[in-house]
Each structure stands twice: as C-alpha cells, then as structure tokens.
Amino acid sequence: MTSTEPSGTDEAVEIDLEAARAVVPVAGRAAHLPTYNAAFPGPVLRFREGDRVRVRLTNRLGEPTNLHLHGLHIPPDVDDPLRLVADGDTTTYEFVVAPGSAGLYWYHPHAHGRVAPQLFGGLAGALVVDGPHEPLPEVEHVLVLKDLTLAGDTVEPHDADDWLNGKEGDLVLVNGEREPSLASVHATLRLRLVNACNARYFLLAVEGHPMTLLGAGIGFAEEPSTVESVLLAPGERADVLVTLARTDGVPLVALPYDRGHDMSGMDSMAPGHGHHGGAGGRLGNEAPIALATLHARELAPPPDVPTRLASLPDHDTAGAPRRRIVLSEEMGAGPVRFLLDGRPFEPGRIEFRARAGSVEVWEVVNDADMDHPFHLHVFPFVVLTRNGRPEPVRMWRDTVNLAAGERVELLVPFDDFTGTVMYHCHIVEHEDRGMMAMFDVDDVES
Numbered sequence: 001m002t003s004t005e006p007s008g009t010d011e012a013v014e015i016d017l018e019a020a021r022a023v024v025p026v027a028g029r030a031a032h033l034p035t036y037n038a039a040f041p042g043p044v045l046r047f048r049e050g051d052r053v054r055v056r057l058t059n060r061l062g063e064p065t066n067l068h069l070h071g072l073h074i075p076p077d078v079d080d081p082l083r084l085v086a087d088g089d090t091t092t093y094e095f096v097v098a099p100g101s102a103g104l105y106w107y108h109p110h111a112h113g114r115v116a117p118q119l120f121g122g123l124a125g126a127l128v129v130d131g132p133h134e135p136l137p138e139v140e141h142v143l144v145l146k147d148l149t150l151a152g153d154t155v156e157p158h159d160a161d162d163w164l165n166g167k168e169g170d171l172v173l174v175n176g177e178r179e180p181s182l183a184s185v186h187a188t189l190r191l192r193l194v195n196a197c198n199a200r201y202f203l204l205a206v207e208g209h210p211m212t213l214l215g216a217g218i219g220f221a222e223e224p225s226t227v228e229s230v231l232l233a234p235g236e237r238a239d240v241l242v243t244l245a246r247t248d249g250v251p252l253v254a255l256p257y258d259r260g261h262d263m264s265g266m267d268s269m270a271p272g273h274g275h276h277g278g279a280g281g282r283l284g285n286e287a288p289i290a291l292a293t294l295h296a297r298e299l300a301p302p303p304d305v306p307t308r309l310a311s312l313p314d315h316d317t318a319g320a321p322r323r324r325i326v327l328s329e330e331m332g333a334g335p336v337r338f339l340l341d342g343r344p345f346e347p348g349r350i351e352f353r354a355r356a357g358s359v360e361v362w363e364v365v366n367d368a369d370m371d372h373p374f375h376l377h378v379f380p381f382v383v384l385t386r387n388g389r390p391e392p393v394r395m396w397r398d399t400v401n402l403a404a405g406e407r408v409e410l411l412v413p414f415d416d417f418t419g420t421v422m423y424h425c426h427i428v429e430h431e432d433r434g435m436m437a438m439f440d441v442d443d444v445e446s
C-alpha cells in the first residue's frame with residue numbers, strides 16, 4: 001500500500017487523486033480494477049490537524065464519480081455528494097482539517113446510483129489525521145478491509161440479489177493482500193482498521209487474546225475497554241491495541257456473524273410472500289475467516305494505557321429537539337425498496353432543518369429484517385443508548401450498526417457548519433437504491 005505524505009505546514013497540502021482503471025496485483029493475479037492512483041486500495045492520505053488541504057480528483061473512469069471524505073468534519077458544501085465529476089474533468093476539494101479531529105477516516109465515491117459498483121471495484125482508501133501528540137507510541141498498522149470477487153481479470157458485476165443483500169466478495173483482503181503478516185518487535189500492535197466493504201461485516205477477534213478498544217475512528221473513546229471482539233460494519237473503523245502472548249503468529253480473524261435475512265430472489269417475487277420469502281437463508285459469514293497473522297519478535301508486558309483517553313463534552317439533552325429516523329424495507333408488487341422514514345431518496349429534497357449551534361437527540365430505528373449501518377456525514381455523534389440501555393463508553397462515531405429491530409439514541413451536536421447534510425445506510429447498494437436522505441443545518445430557528 002502506498003502512502004501520500006503531506007509536504008509542508010504553511011502551504012496547503014496538495015493531493016492528486018486520479019480515478020482510472022489500472023492493472024493491479026490482487027491475491028496473486030493481475031486484476032483490471034477502477035483505482036485511485038493505480039493502487040488498490042488507494043493511497044493512505046495522511047494529514048495533520050489544522051492542515052489546509054486541497055485534494056484534486058481527476059476522473060478517467062469513463063463515467064461520473066466524485067469523492068467523499070468519510071467522517072471528516074468539513075463544510076457540507078465541500079462534502080456535497082450531489083456534485084459529480086464528469087469523465088475527463090478535475091474537481092478540487094479544499095478544506096481545513098478540524099482541530100481535535102485526529103483519527104482514522106476513509107475516502108470513496110458518492111455518485112448516487114454508482115457507489116456500489118465503484119466501491120466494490122476498489123475505489124477506496126484510508127485517511128489518517130495526526131494530532132499534536134499521540135498518547136500511544138505503539139507500532140501502528142492501518143488496515144483497509146476490503147472484499148472483492150474477480151471474474152476473469154476484472155471485477156464481477158452486481159447481479160439482482162447483490163442489489164438487495166449488498167455485494168460480498170469471495171476474496172477477503174487486508175490492504176489488498178490475502179492474510180498478510182503484521183509484525184511488532186515489542187509484542188503490542190495498534191491496529192487501525194477500516195471496513196471498506198460494500199456489505200461484509202467483520203466480527204474481529206485476535207485468537208486467544210483480548211483487545212483494548214481505543215475508539216471508533218474519530219479521536220479516542222473516553223476510556224479504553226477490554227473486549228474479546230469488535231463488530232465492524234461497513235463504513236466503520238476501530239482502533240485497538242493487542243499484546244501478543246506468543247511469538248509463533250496469532251491469527252486476526254472475522255468470527256461468524258449473522259447480519260440478517262437473505263433477500264435473494266425477492267425482487268421478482270409475487271406480493272404476499274411477505275418478509276420470509278426469498279431463499280430463507282441468512283447473510284454473513286458462518287465460518288471464521290482468517291484476515292492476517294500477527295507476529296511478535298519478543299514478548300513484553302502490555303503498555304500502560306491511560307485510564308482516561310478523552311473528554312467528550314457534557315451536553316444537556318433534557319430540552320434537546322428529538323427526531324426519529326426509521327430504516328425500513330418495503331416488499332410488495334415490484335422491486336424491493338429500501339427506505340428512510342418511509343420513502344426513497346430524492347436528490348435535493350430536504351427532510352428537516354436543524355439549527356446551527358444546537359444539540360439534537362436522534363432515535364434511529366431499524367424496522368427491517370437485516371442489519372443496516374446508519375451513517376451521518378459531517379457531524380460526528382455519540383451513541384447514548386442501544387435498545388434503551390446506556391452505552392458503556394462514550395466515543396465519537398459517524399456510523400453505527402443496527403441489527404434488525406434495534407434502536408439507538410444518538411447525541412448529535414451541530415456546532416459550527418451550516419449547509420445540506422446527508423445520512424444513509426452504509427450498505428452502499430441500499431444507499432444507491434434510496435435508503436438515504438438530506439437535511440439542512442441553518443443559522444435561524446425554523
């Protein structure tokens with residue numbers, strides 16, 4: 001995996017990305033994929049808090065695309081996913097990396113209706129923001145988890161069922177490689193993981209070793225927590241420490257995870273079959289999948305992790321405006337529809353207005369038969385409760401998974417920017433098919 005280092009502090013950091021087909025090695029084969037800068041995954045973009053950044057995207061894909069900097073707190077009109085870059089054109093995304101936003105993010109296309117094939121084909125990369133001081137000096141590995149299915153020397157196209165379930169690839173790759181080896185001399189590895197898959201979930205575990213969860217990409221959690229596994233839904237990130245107790249190589253695996261009802265065949269079904277038609281199967285991996293092998297050259301005790309990693313603001317939620325957002329699937333005559341608040345996405349339609357400077361509490365409900373990861377652009381949120389129970393540790397996120405029937409309460413501060421903001425399911429086929437919406441953040445009360 002290549003890396004793009006910023007060049008200076010006073011000048012703007014200039015990054016050039018070209019989206020174009022290229023031949024790249026994938027699991028021992030030469031594959032013809034849509035890429036950023038002829039790399040799969042795309043180069044790691046590395047910025048510092050406070051950097052002024054100019055990313056120039058040139059499109060040579062032969063079809064429209066654009067660039068979304070997933071999770072970054074940047075002005076909505078810079079993010080603007082409705083702005084397309086035509087084939088042959090170049091567009092610049094210019095912004096300042098927000099102070100306090102140190103963390104792990106990623107980038108991918110957001111051209112409505114085309115996200116799923118473009119992302120599945122390989123248009124994705126990690127983005128790291130470094131803070132003024134990193135409290136954890138351990139060897140860091142940035143891992144982009146991305147699956148792919150090749151057909152001949154190119155990407156397998158989506159079929160009808162992929163557009164319902166979300167497309168999972170049979171090659172499960174870490175930074176474009178199958179089961180790479182990751183090493184640390186001092187026994188402790190800091191794994192910074194991105195799930196850049198369209199629809200594959202990873203219930204991550206390090207065989208026989210607990211992990212210390214530090215955060216979900218945006219800064220650190222308030223406190224570290226010891227966990228046996230971490231669920232990484234599409235779009236999510238995890239920042240974990242693991243101290244190896246063996247020197248012979250320890251597998252990082254994706255444990256079995258059931259992500260809900262398989263909808264295969266449902267697009268062509270007669271009405272009346274209801275929710276339990278289709279193949280009747282379940283989605284997700286039934287057997288563990290080996291992702292990588294972790295190696296320590298010598299053993300050492302775990303490092304001292306501060307008991308307090310961050311302080312999140314204490315917002316008074318008593319009088320906060322509340323909203324309810326429902327994710328659902330609709331089966332009837334005609335194709336299955338994926339809906340937000342009972343209707344499909346319509347570009348430009350504004351669902352509601354939030355006031356700049358306010359804090360809101362959103363109740364997000366999954367009223368469907370499979371997991372849907374809910375994602376909000378521009379404004380990070382804190383999960384307050386899940387199914388009525390308070391979350392054990394507070395941390396900033398931009399994506400939260402909801403299993404079928406679940407509900408979460410989110411604290412959403414609209415601190416500085418105004419503009420039009422997107423929210424959607426991050427199984428990108430669902431996003432492309434309409435499980436997406438937009439709202440406005442305004443200066444004036446409405």
Ligand code: C2O
Binds near residue numbers: 108110235377424
């Ligand atoms: Cu990573 Cu709107 O997406």
Ligand code: CU
Binds near residue numbers: 068069
């Ligand atoms: Cu995003």
Ligand code: CU
Binds near residue numbers: 373426427430431
């Ligand atoms: Cu979904």
